[in-house]
Amino acid sequence: MEQSIPHSNAPVEVDHDAESHESHDGVYIIAFVLLAALTLVELVVTYIPVVKAILLLILASGKAYIVAAYYMHLRYEKRYMPLVFIGPIIVGVLAILAIQGLVLR
Secondary structure, rough: OOOOOOOOOOOOOOOOOOOOOOOOOHHHHHHHHHHHHHHHHHHHHHHOOOOOOOOHHHHHHHHHHHHHHHHHHHHHOHHHHHHHHHHHHHHHHHHHHHHHHHHHO
16 A cells, blocks of 8 residues: 655745854854964974974874864764864874884884
């Protein structure tokens, strides 16, 4: 047996008030400016004669957090955000320690 779905030609009312739709452009612009500033700081750090790897890892982690939180909309995902942020830090620290071990031999 075939069942048919009744169709209605009645217009659907949709509320398109300007107040009901928020623009998030300001948030994206602030995130972009923060990412650009952190990139400039990373460039400056490369010229400082200190332990650059750890400092660059911290800056890159901050940038990753901003991208994941605002551009990937994960700031609402409280359960996954620590995984996105902490996982790469652990891998980065292990990589730095491995490279330092190879260089110091």
